[in-house]
Amino acid sequence: MSAVMKHRLFWPLVVLLALILLNTVSRPSFVRITVHDGRLYGSLIDILRNSAPLMLVALGMTLVIATRGIDLSVGAIMAVSGAVALTIIQDSGDPANPAVLAVAIGTAVGAGLVCGLWNGFLISVLGIQPIIATLVLMLAGRGIALLITGGFITTINSDPYKFMAQGYVLGLPFAFYVSLVAIAIVALIERRTALGMLTEAVGINPEASRLAGVRARGIIWGAYAASGLLAGFAGILYSSNIMAADANAAGLYIELDAILAVVLGGTSLAGGTFSIAGTVVGAFTIQTLKSTITFLGVPPAVTPVFMAAVVVVVVLVQSRRFRRFMGRLPARLRTWTSRTPDGAEAAS
Amino acid sequence: MENALPLVQVTGATVRFQSDTALDDVDFRMFAGEVHSLMGENGAGKSTLIKALTGALPLDAGVITLDGRTVQFATPHDAQLAGISTVYQEIDLLPNLTVAENIALGREPRGRLGSIDWPAMRRLAREALADLGLDIDPASVLATHPLAVQQLVAIARAISTDVKVLVLDEPTSSLDFDEVAELFRVIRELKSRGVAILFVSHFLDQVYEICDRITVLRNGRLVGEYLTTELLRIDLVQKMLGRSAAALAARPRLDGYEDPDPSVTLSARGVTVLPGIADADLDLVEGEVLGVAGLLGSGRSELARALTGVDRLEAGIIRIDGQATRLSSPRRALSVGVVYSSENRRTEGLIGELSVLENITLALQAQRGILRRIRSARQRELAASWVEALDIRPPDIDRPVGTLSGGNQQKVLLARLLALSPRVIVLDEPTRGIDVGAKVEIQNLVGELADTGLSVVFISAELEEVLRVGTRVAILQNGRVVDVLPSDGLTTDSLLALVARPEEDES
Amino acid sequence: MTSTQVAPARESHVVSSRHRFMTRHASWIPVFAAIAILVAMVIGAQIYFDGDFLSPPLISSILLDNSYLLILAVGMTFVILTGGIDLSVGAVMSFTGMFGASLLRDGLPSGVVAPVMLACGALIGLGIGVLVQYFDVQPFIASLAGMFLARGLGFVVSLNSIKVTDSSILWLQRTRWHFGDWYVTATGILALLVVAVGALLLAYTRFGRTIYAVGGNEQSARLMGLPVARTKLLAYVVSGTCAGLAGVVFTAYTGAAYPLNGIGTELDTIAAVVIGGTLLIGGSGFVVGSMIGVFVYGMIKTIINFLGVDQSWTRITIGGLLLLFVVVQRVIVARSARRR
Incomplete structure (x- = not known):
């Protein structure tokens, strides 16, 4: 039992399951899955579907955080990617043509990759702090997206494009498959090559890694590039969901959700050992939390209050000082209670 | 007063x-x-x-x-x-x-x-x-x-x-x-x-x-x-x-450099990284342990870092097998078989939260590159064989290295470097802060390594240890190698006299 | 190297006075750079628009339109000088605006509401400061939590915009004192007052000097017996209070409060502070510089308006300038590190 409890995924899973249980108790329909035209419907399916953009961004964020960094620009990159894709589709005049879609998606994801490479350059080559370097793009990115869309919210009508976020394959949402593929590829690259181990080494002890001959610059650069690329894909999914490129709203605050998902999954913000599975659980937890909040009748706009609470709790649990403070609490209580005769016996 | x-x-x-x-x-x-x-x-x-x-x-x-x-x-x-x-x-x-x-x-x-x-x-x-x-x-x-x-x-x-x-x-x-x-x-x-x-x-x-x-x-x-x-x-x-003061009266007079040996693996000339070392010369022969003795501040660690590409040279040249080689980074030095173990095991050596296995394979993996990952089975085999060879305890390759004792941590670090099959290994205070038993083990290990043809630079503040391990001893003063002597002719006390003698040439 | 020692060189007075200026005021150079950029922009625009650009009303309007940003930038300067960052300011400004507007709607007098708004901001700042100082939470994460909280609370107050009819709040914005073609509003005066108070606090009080000391080297500051913990905490309280005041000014400016106000304002604020010459690693910078930074921001916005091109260029230009300054800062820091 204790071996199970010590597993790093134990607490993230407990949180997720508790949340699902809470929902199930308060509304049994939560776990109900119905079948229409061979497609599955239900709250859980919605969570699988809606969590896709967050999942992609959080995967990238995991890699970045593992190098002791942070990427604040993912939301802006999503906006850029969505704007690029939809503008290309709109300008083509043939929104259903698969070739057009391929070009649009390719270019959009490429734009995301370029953004990521830019961040990586600033951080790994110029040595600028990650927060600030990605802040630049966070600021300018939405401006660029607005420029691409000409200041409007670009909307399109393209069934194949719509399919990506809203379509079904084998009864499950297509977006979920995108998540799965992304998880699989990231996990494969990190764990089947040496990248994961070397990334952790760089994140935990950059100097020792340098002395061991690890090429830290390339690894850090690569992490930001991956984050940009994944944010590019997330931007496509987001725009496909609403069939519009909204430069201001696309991916707003997603960087925060992603950071939270990573931290909930048990990866420390101080860098180092990371867990892809943990991030996956974390992303599902965030999405479930959002759906719970909505169900509670709270307007979605108020969600941030709950997020703030979660951030504070998670960050405090990770804070060594807070744990020390809490760790000393029982002892303090004991000395306090031991002043009474009953307490003294209980303590011994 | x-x-x-x-x-x-x-x-x-x-x-x-x-x-x-x-x-x-x-x-x-x-x-x-x-x-x-x-x-x-x-x-x-x-x-x-x-x-x-x-x-x-x-x-x-x-x-x-x-x-x-x-x-x-x-x-x-x-x-x-x-x-x-x-x-x-x-x-x-x-x-x-x-x-x-x-x-x-x-x-x-x-x-x-x-x-x-x-x-x-x-x-x-x-x-x-x-x-x-x-x-x-x-x-x-x-x-x-x-x-x-x-x-x-x-x-x-x-x-x-x-x-x-x-x-x-x-x-x-x-x-x-x-x-x-x-x-x-x-x-x-x-x-x-x-x-x-x-x-x-x-x-x-x-x-x-x-x-x-x-x-x-x-x-x-x-x-x-x-x-x-x-x-x-x-x-x-x-x-x-902590040495007895006997036999210090007669300070041995010794000359500077011996003739360069034909089988010199690494030779350094005029190596300078200010303010630590200035114009240091050194020759390292195949299969020898060169002990480095010097007081605190004489440039012991600086010399080690300069020889292994950790700090960039401001002046001087390093030849490996007679070939001038620019060791521009630790990575470059590792690739030509010059490896370094820092005196700060925790901050500059081990990756504390990673396992013994990962720490041992780190440098080898870094040399092979990201894509050519060592197969898991091979990794385990490799790590286990080093754990056995160096008697690392507990023999659990999945344990985070930070939980090991100082001596075993040093052995893990050695295993990492030895896994690269190096030609020159520079050890800076490898026995500091570890218990006596492990210390002797590491000293013996260094000797065995030299017997296999490896050139070892062994730096320690303990003169006794330097003499015990080293076949020759280089004496450092003010960032300069002032003497290189065979350890046979030295006692701890005579070495002490050499290390402590006042600087004669102020230039 | 030794010229500054016992026997200073007396030969060249011209050189030494310049040298003296450099040794005293080197940290003002980024501020001068910001001023130079501002002047260059004005001259460039003046030439581009055939002298039809610069006018007293235009300059007056830059202060009017950016007074809330100026107040936020002053607070942010305190935090960044300690080496921290406050991402919550935009959300806090928006929330205090919403809260204040709802209180006014419920009939409370503005004399009560405005102080309550400031107190709300101060309280959120205090919370962030406690997380940073006493629980070792990274400033950007702690202020992120503050931002989430304030953003959500704004929506708790109301999902829709609340119109403000209170005459004294609106007076802040509507009344314009004219001096020839120039004019100034109460919000503008308020903002300039905040700049003045901020500058005096930083230059002439132990609190202010401790802010710089903490940003320079926290450990040393502690060794010198300076109240480090209290000062860091207070820096976030100052920033929160400024955000509360910005809430008042912004509400007056727009005549209504809306929960989506101020999204991205924290980034504009940080950009303005950095462009104004404050080092992000802390310890160097001036409130006056941040004011220049805000004016640079305002000028960019105005020029882009004049050009009639898309407003999104503002963000891109600001992002570009921010990058330029950060890279230059990085070079300066790297060079001074090498000198040591």
Whole structure:
């Protein structure tokens, strides 16, 4: 039992399951899955579907955080990617043509990759702090997206494009498959090559890694590039969901959700050992939390209050000082209670 | 002055860090108007004693009296208020503020409404600086001044209060010759005013020039207190290192370089990385262990880092098998078979949270590149074979390396480097802080490695160990290799004499 | 190297006075750079628009349109000087605006509401400060939590915009004192007052100097016996209070409060502070510089308006300028590190 409890995924899973249980108790329909035209419907399916953009961004964020960094620009990159894709589709005049879609998606994801490479350059080559370097793009990115869309919210009508976020394959949402593929590829690259181990080494002890001959610059650069690329894909999914490129709203605050998902999954913000599975659980937890909040009748706009609470709790649990403070609490209580005769016996 | 009561008296000072005793029942005293030096190798307890004295660290046992009264300092600030000021090696000032603020902040003159009275503050600073014979603009920003001036500003801050005891921790390590002379002038001036000064430095010449009294610590214990005039330099070093003083009278005279051996694997000429080493020459023969002996500050670690591409050379050339090779990074050095184990195992060696397995395979994997991952089975096999070969305990390759004992951590680090099949391995203090059994194991291991044709550079502060392990010994002084001798002809005592001899050639 | 020592060179007074200026005021150079950029932009625009650009009303309007940003920038300067960052300011400004507007709607007098708004901001700032100082939470994460909280609370107050009819709040914005073609509003005066108070606090009080000391080297500041913990905490309280005041000014400016106000304002604020010459690693910078930074921001916005091109260029230009300054800062820091 204790071996199970010590597993790093134990607490993230407990949180997720508790949340699902809470929902199930308060509304049994939560776990109900119905079948229409061979497609599955239900709250859980919605969570699988809606969590896709967050999942992609959080995967990238995991890699970045593992190098002791942070990427604040993912939301802006999503906006850029969505704007690029939809503008290309709109300008083509043939929104259903698969070739057009391929070009649009390719270019959009490429734009995301370029953004990521830019961040990586600033951080790994110029040595600028990650927060600030990605802040630049966070600021300018939405401006660029607005420029691409000409200041409007670009909307399109393209069934194949719509399919990506809203379509079904084998009864499950297509977006979920995108998540799965992304998880699989990231996990494969990190764990089947040496990248994961070397990334952790760089994140935990950059100097020792340098002395061991690890090429830290390339690894850090690569992490930001991956984050940009994944944010590019997330931007496509987001725009496909609403069939519009909204430069201001696309991916707003997603960087925060992603950071939270990573931290909930048990990866420390101080860098180092990371867990892809943990991030996956974390992303599902965030999405479930959002759906719970909505169900509670709270307007979605108020969600941030709950997020703030979660951030504070998670960050405090990770804070060594807070744990020390809490760790000393029982002892303090004991000395306090031991002043009474009953307490003294209980303590011994 | 001898008969006067000491100004500071520390009795039975003991400081423990978990299981380690950093300071064990040490007595220490300082007199007003005297310059006192605290001597000892790394880990002797010098800095622990200083920290206890200046309120940066609490004593676990023992009493400090100042002017006859028992004192206890919760913070360095408390100590300052009581008259004990410290100037640290890494100057603890605020480079972004003005000189005046650095001197007066914390007790700055206030005008009406409680606002800072800048003119008064500058005046106060100018006076404090004038005391030291320093004429600089108090309104200038501290960072615009050279380090020597910053050091003097730190002293100005320290003495602008009612200072009784001034602690100078390695104040001269970044100063040039003239700057040191200027500092000494100030120290003498303060001394004449009756301030007790604690001068800690690893430069023996400076200690002998300025200090009246020397206290020697070794392994956290007091060795003794001596008047400088009554303590020979060789005796001092002997007391610091813990060797008996026998057979020191006849100092062996030895020549410099031997003829370069035909089987030289690595040769260094004129290697310079300031301020640590200047113009160092070294030849490393195949299958030998070259011990490196030198006092603290002689450039031991700097030499190791320069030879292995960790620090870039400012001048000099390194040849490997006769080929000039630019070791521009550790990665480059590793790829030509020159590997380095740092004296700071935790910060510059191991990746604490990763497993023994990952730590052992790290360098090899980094050499192979990201894509050519070593298969898991092969990794385990490799790690397990090293764990067995080096007898790493517990033999659990999945355990985080940070949980191992010091000796086993060092072995893991060695395994990482040996897995690269290197030609030259540079070990900086590989046995520091590990228990005796593991120490002997590592020493024996080094010998075995050399027998297989590997060239080993073995750096240690313990001369006995250097002699035991090394086939030849290189003697470092002031960042220069002054001698390379076969260890057969040396005893610890004769080596000690060589290491401690005063610099003859000041150039 | 030794010229500054015992016997200073007396030969060249011209050189030494320049040297003296450099050693005293080197940290003002980024501010001068910002001023130079501002002047260059004005001159460039003046030439481009054939002298039809610069006018007293235009300059007056830059202060009017950016007074809330100016107030936020002053608070942010305090935090960044300690080496921290406050991402919550935009959300806090928006929330205090919403809260204040709802209180006014419920009939409370503005004399009560405005102080309550400031107190709300201060309280959120205090919370962030406690997380940073006492629980070692990274400033950007702690202020992120503050941002989430304030953003959500704004929506708790109301999902829709609340119109403000209170005459004294509106007076802040509507009343314009004219001096020839120039004019100034109460919000503008308020903002300039905040700049003045901020500058005086930083230059002439122990609190202010401790802010710089903490940003320079926290450990050293502690050794000098300066109240480090209290000062860091207070820096976030100052920033929160400024955000509360910005809430008042912004509400007056727009005549209504809307929960989506101020999204991205924290980034504009940080950009303005950095462009104004404050080092992100802390310890160097001036409130006056941040004011220049805000004016640069305002000028960019105005020029882009004049050009008639898309407003999104504002963000891109600001991002570009921010990058330029950060890279230059990085070079400066790297060079001074090498000198040590």
